[in-house]
Amino acid sequence: QPTTIGHYLAVRLAQAGVKHHFVVPGDYNLGLLDKLQYNNYLEEVNCANELNCAFAAEGYARANGIAACVVTYSVGAFTAFDGIGGAYAEDLPVILISGSPNTNDIGSSHLLHHTLGTHDFSYQYEMAKKITCAAVSIQRPTEAPRLIDYAIKMALLKKKPVYIEVPTNVASQPCAAPGPASLITEPETSNQEYLQMAVDISAKIVNGKQKPVLLAGPKLRSFKAESAFLELANSLNCSVAVMPNAKSFFPESHPNYAGIYWGQASTLGAESIINWSDCIICAGTTFTDYSSNGWTSLPPKANVLHVDVDRVTVSDAEFGGVLLRDFLHELAKKVKANNASVVEYKRIRPESLEIPMENPKAALNRKEIIRQVQNLVNQETTLFVDTGDSWFGGMRITLPEKARFEIEMQWGHIGWSVPSAFGYAIGAPKRNVVVFVGDGSFQETVQEVSQMVRLNLPIIMFLINNRGYTIEVEIHDGPYNRIKNWDYAAIVEAFNAGEGHAKGFRVGNGHELAEAIRQAKENSQGPTLIECNIDQDDCSKELINWGHNVGAANGKPPAKE
Numbered sequence: 001q002p003t004t005i006g007h008y009l010a011v012r013l014a015q016a017g018v019k020h021h022f023v024v025p026g027d028y029n030l031g032l033l034d035k036l037q038y039n040n041y042l043e044e045v046n047c048a049n050e051l052n053c054a055f056a057a058e059g060y061a062r063a064n065g066i067a068a069c070v071v072t073y074s075v076g077a078f079t080a081f082d083g084i085g086g087a088y089a090e091d092l093p094v095i096l097i098s099g100s101p102n103t104n105d106i107g108s109s110h111l112l113h114h115t116l117g118t119h120d121f122s123y124q125y126e127m128a129k130k131i132t133c134a135a136v137s138i139q140r141p142t143e144a145p146r147l148i149d150y151a152i153k154m155a156l157l158k159k160k161p162v163y164i165e166v167p168t169n170v171a172s173q174p175c176a177a178p179g180p181a182s183l184i185t186e187p188e189t190s191n192q193e194y195l196q197m198a199v200d201i202s203a204k205i206v207n208g209k210q211k212p213v214l215l216a217g218p219k220l221r222s223f224k225a226e227s228a229f230l231e232l233a234n235s236l237n238c239s240v241a242v243m244p245n246a247k248s249f250f251p252e253s254h255p256n257y258a259g260i261y262w263g264q265a266s267t268l269g270a271e272s273i274i275n276w277s278d279c280i281i282c283a284g285t286t287f288t289d290y291s292s293n294g295w296t297s298l299p300p301k302a303n304v305l306h307v308d309v310d311r312v313t314v315s316d317a318e319f320g321g322v323l324l325r326d327f328l329h330e331l332a333k334k335v336k337a338n339n340a341s342v343v344e345y346k347r348i349r350p351e352s353l354e355i356p357m358e359n360p361k362a363a364l365n366r367k368e369i370i371r372q373v374q375n376l377v378n379q380e381t382t383l384f385v386d387t388g389d390s391w392f393g394g395m396r397i398t399l400p401e402k403a404r405f406e407i408e409m410q411w412g413h414i415g416w417s418v419p420s421a422f423g424y425a426i427g428a429p430k431r432n433v434v435v436f437v438g439d440g441s442f443q444e445t446v447q448e449v450s451q452m453v454r455l456n457l458p459i460i461m462f463l464i465n466n467r468g469y470t471i472e473v474e475i476h477d478g479p480y481n482r483i484k485n486w487d488y489a490a491i492v493e494a495f496n497a498g499e500g501h502a503k504g505f506r507v508g509n510g511h512e513l514a515e516a517i518r519q520a521k522e523n524s525q526g527p528t529l530i531e532c533n534i535d536q537d538d539c540s541k542e543l544i545n546w547g548h549n550v551g552a553a554n555g556k557p558p559a560k561e
């Protein structure tokens with residue numbers, strides 16, 4: 001039967017793998033929301049604001065592989081853009097759908113609400129082009145199928161966000177029925193000839209080296225290359241280190257795991273084994289000022305074989321059209337086992353960093369929190385760590401088999417973890433979602449705890465209250481790093497408003513923390529926030545050192561004219 005553009009979009013979203021769409025309604029998108037809603041493949045999830053809506057979709061994409069969020073024109077889309085920029089930075093395919101003015105108003109003398117008060121209604125679409133891999137605006141209903149297919153296909157191919165603008169009078173327009181899912185889900189393939197050339201040359205190089213190692217990068221997950229990476233690690237049988245924003249993309253329970261490579265914030269001797277190697281296969285890695293610890297930890301270029309998402313760079317050659325997962329899978333068949341690095345690693349591996357238990361009545365400190373969270377983490381746990389000393393605390397957690405770790409080191413938006421963990425929990429209902437979030441970060445996006453209450457999500461949040469922006473203090477201090485303290489436990493319980501199951505605890509020692517965790521594990525009907533009060537100066541030495549390096553990098557004077 002004839003369908004509508006709204007129905008067409010709903011079917012395509014479902015065919016792409018979206019099961020929930022995150023929304024903040026607005027009069028420019030209400031007709032579209034109706035069409036999406038009565039479609040039984042999709043479930044609508046409300047958010048308190050559009051920044052959190054976009055971050056919830058970003059978190060859903062971490063769990064589900066693709067996500068969608070629907071906002072209204074300008075006043076909705078502009079804050080959603082911040083979360084979409086984050087999805088772009090983190091290689092997460094989020095489909096941003098925005099309502100927009102009636103097509104009859106384009107080019108007319110009408111001035112409209114939720115606009116800049118001019119006759120130009122193209123600015124949002126132009127802005128969206130900058131932070132997506134594809135942006136479309138459906139001004140002529142007959143073009144809808146082509147534009148929708150193009151945008152969704154690009155999101156799936158490039159693992160980047162896309163933008164679909166739907167004028168308020170278009171969603172209910174008649175439209176051809178959508179075709180088969182394969183039209184939009186066709187995966188990208190490698191150029192077979194180039195793939196084999198790249199693999200043959202690389203295998204010769206690797207097999208000719210004395211002590212190759214592997215380094216896992218953040219792009220392994222989005223580009224579905226984790227299992228191919230594991231295959232290569234097993235066939236090469238070498239030491240494997242991971243970048244801080246690739247933690248959990250290689251199992252830490254694997255006998256060849258050699259820790260996190262992050263300069264002086266490295267763990268388990270990873271930096272030593274990387275620096276000792278004569279061939280570092282960097283798979284899906286990116287080295288930024290943050291992830292290279294202020295440019296202090298970059299593997300020596302001459303020893304690097306860099307495998308990017310769609311190209312391979314070896315010594316003096318580069319091969320385009322070679323997909324990361326295909327290259328790793330094929331290389332695994334051609335390399336000879338060489339465990340020199342594993343033998344060496346066993347000699348340098350530092351003693352295990354067991355954190356001794358504190359006197360349960362002593363004032364709570366960062367290490368005791370990490371020790372107790374370590375005991376909470378299991379195979380079903382996904383640990384979110386927000387920007388701040390939470391990053392460095394999270395790095396100290398040893399992950400059991402199948403545990404997952406979520407971080408947003410490229411975009412680095414404080415507060416991301418609360419809405420992202422909310423969206424993730426909807427996409428992965430069987431996971432135990434645990435969050436490390438600082439007081440400063442929490443204040444940015446606290447509203448989405450109310451949606452956790454609404455949907456009875458048993459997310460456990462450790463709010464590290466060190467009275468301010470400690471990560472910033474370590475980069476560069478000033479009065480602006482002090483913040484107003486909140487009663488965080490009371491705020492979370494205020495979201496219950498008589499019918500919720502949120503629980504809030506304020507803890508000041510190891511005994512209170514243990515009791516709060518015990519109750520959090522029992523609270524299966526709603527979120528539990530545990531406000532961990534620690535001293536303002538109780539921060540990791542890794543953060544202090546990292547802060548010095550990043551501060552120095554930020555302060556580098558302009559190059560001489």
Ligand SMILES: Cc1ncc(Cn2nnc(CCOP(=O)(O)OP(=O)(O)O)c2C)c(N)n1
Pocket residue numbers: 387388389390412413414437438439440441442464466468469470471472
């Ligand atoms: C949206 C956004 N605005 C400002 C910043 C800069 N920034 N980065 N970290 C911070 C402070 C984080 O403070 P907390 O969450 O309390 O973390 P810690 O005290 O370091 O544990 C800021 C203000 C940021 N990273 N993201």
Ligand SMILES: [Mg+2]
Pocket residue numbers: 388438439440464465466467468469470
């Ligand atoms: Mg703080």
